[in-house]
Amino acid sequence: DYRILHEADLRDYLAGIPDLKALLGGEPAAWSITEVGDGNLNLVFIVKGARGGVAVKQALPYVRLVGESWPLPLSRAHYEYLALSKQAQLAPGLVPALLHHNETLALTVMELLEPHIIMRRGLVAAAHYPRFVDDITTFMARTLFFTSDLALTAAEKKEAIAAFAGNHALCKITEDLIFTDPYRIAEQNRWTAPYLDGLAAALRDDMELHVAISRLKLKFMASPEALLHGDLHTGSIMVTVSETRVIDPEFAFYGPMGFDVGAVLANLLMAYFASAGHESVPGERRAFEAWVLETVEQVWGGFTGKFLDLWRSQASGDAYPASLFAGERGAMRLEAERQAYMQRLFTDTVGFAAAKTIRRIFGLAHNIDFELIEDPKRRAVSEARAVRLARGLMVEAAAFRTIADVTGAARKLRDW
Ligand code: SR1
Numbered sequence: 001d002y003r004i005l006h007e008a009d010l011r012d013y014l015a016g017i018p019d020l021k022a023l024l025g026g027e028p029a030a031w032s033i034t035e036v037g038d039g040n041l042n043l044v045f046i047v048k049g050a051r052g053g054v055a056v057k058q059a060l061p062y063v064r065l066v067g068e069s070w071p072l073p074l075s076r077a078h079y080e081y082l083a084l085s086k087q088a089q090l091a092p093g094l095v096p097a098l099l100h101h102n103e104t105l106a107l108t109v110m111e112l113l114e115p116h117i118i119m120r121r122g123l124v125a126a127a128h129y130p131r132f133v134d135d136i137t138t139f140m141a142r143t144l145f146f147t148s149d150l151a152l153t154a155a156e157k158k159e160a161i162a163a164f165a166g167n168h169a170l171c172k173i174t175e176d177l178i179f180t181d182p183y184r185i186a187e188q189n190r191w192t193a194p195y196l197d198g199l200a201a202a203l204r205d206d207m208e209l210h211v212a213i214s215r216l217k218l219k220f221m222a223s224p225e226a227l228l229h230g231d232l233h234t235g236s237i238m239v240t241v242s243e244t245r246v247i248d249p250e251f252a253f254y255g256p257m258g259f260d261v262g263a264v265l266a267n268l269l270m271a272y273f274a275s276a277g278h279e280s281v282p283g284e285r286r287a288f289e290a291w292v293l294e295t296v297e298q299v300w301g302g303f304t305g306k307f308l309d310l311w312r313s314q315a316s317g318d319a320y321p322a323s324l325f326a327g328e329r330g331a332m333r334l335e336a337e338r339q340a341y342m343q344r345l346f347t348d349t350v351g352f353a354a355a356k357t358i359r360r361i362f363g364l365a366h367n368i369d370f371e372l373i374e375d376p377k378r379r380a381v382s383e384a385r386a387v388r389l390a391r392g393l394m395v396e397a398a399a400f401r402t403i404a405d406v407t408g409a410a411r412k413l414r415d416w
C-alpha cells in the first residue's frame with residue numbers, strides 16, 4: 001500500500017533491498033537521511049551510508065507547493081521512471097542512473113549526483129558551465145529525434161504515445177499554469193506588486209497575446225511529435241563544470257519538440273535578465289551575461305546541427321519515405337525540406353520560450369533567478385525586461401528568423 005515515507009520507514013525500506021543496502025554500506029542505523037526536495041511536487045531524500053549514497057524521490061498524492069487541497073496522481077512517478085529509462089537509453093550519461101523503482105510507493109531510487117548542483121542556483125551565482133551546450137544539445141537532439149516519426153515506424157510511434165497518454169494530469173498543470181492562467185484573473189497568480197500590476201493587467205487585456213498563447217496551447221495539446229521531458233528548465237538540470245545531468249521528467253509526454261527546446265532557452269534568457277538584479281560584482285556579471293547569450297545561440301545552433309545530422313544519417317522512421325526522394329534531385333529537395341522543418345521548429349521554440357517566461361513572472365510557480373532579487377523594485381525591472389522580450393517573441397514569433405535575432409533583442413533590452 002502507498003504510504004508517505006518518513007525517515008525511519010525509508011531506512012527500513014532501503015535496508016530491506018540487498019543491492020541498495022550493500023551500495024550504502026555499514027549499519028543502516030548509521031545512515032544519514034535528509035529530505036532536500038525544493039521542487040513543487042515531491043519528496044526527495046539524500047541517503048548516505050559508510051560506502052555510498054543514493055537519492056530517493058517519492059511522489060506525494062498532492063502538489064507539495066500548494067498542499068493537500070490540490071490532489072495529484074501518484075502515477076506521475078511511473079511516467080517519470082518510464083521517461084528516465086528511455087532517456088538513459090537514448091542519451092547515456094546525461095541522466096541519473098536508475099537503481100530501484102516501486103510503483104506502489106511511487107518511489108524511485110537513483111544515483112546520488114555529487115557534487116552537482118541545480119543549474120539554476122549556479123546561474124544565480126553567475127557560474128559558467130563549459131560542458132552545458134554540448135551535453136544539453138546531445139540530450140535534446142537524441143531524445144527528440146529518436147522518439148519522433150523520423151526514427152520510429154508509425155506503429156512504434158503510436159504505441160509510444162499511448163504509453164505516456166495517461167500522464168494527462170501533469171499536462172493539465174502545464175495547460176493551465178503556462179498557457180491559460182497568466183492571461184486571466186486566477187487565484188494562484190502572483191507577481192511583483194505593485195510594480196508589475198499594470199503589466200499584469202495589460203496581459204489580461206492583450207488580445208493578440210491571447211491568440212498567440214492559445215495557438216501555442218493547441219500545439220502543446222495536439223502535436224505529439226516526440227517524447228518530451230516536459231519541464232526542461234534549469235531547475236531540472238544538475239551540473240558541475242564537467243558534467244550535466246537532466247533530472248525530473250515527470251511531465252513527460254508526446255508533445256511538440258519546441259516545448260523542450262524553448263524551455264531551455266527561456267530559462268537561460270531569464271538568468272540573463274535576472275543577472276542585473278544580482279549586481280554585487282558588476283564586472284563578473286557582464287561576463288556572465290555575455291556567456292549566457294552566447295550559450296543561448298550555441299544551444300539552438302548545436303541542437304539544430306545534431307538533430308539534422310541524425311536525420312541525415314539515421315532516419316529509419318515512416319516519415320519522408322526514402323523511396324520518394326531518390327537520386328540527386330530527391331536528396332536536394334529533402335535537404336531543403338529539412339531546413340524548412342527546422343525553421344518551423346525554431347518558430348515554435350521561440351513561442352514556447354516566451355510562454356515559459358511569462359508564466360514564471362505572473363503565474364503560480366516562480367523561479368529563484370528573479371525571486372532571489374530581494375529589492376522588489378529591482379526585481380520588477382528585470383522581470384519587465386524579460387516580459388517585454390517574451391511578448392515580442394510570442395506575438396511576432398515568425399519575425400525572429402534566427403537565434404541571433406532573439407539574443408540581439410535581449411541585448412537591446414538589458415538596460416531598458
Ligand atoms: C504545481 S506545479 C508547478 C510547476 O512546477 C513544475 O516544476 C512545473 O514547472 C510546474 O508547472
Ligand code: MG
Pocket residue numbers: 039040231236248
Ligand atoms: Mg520538477
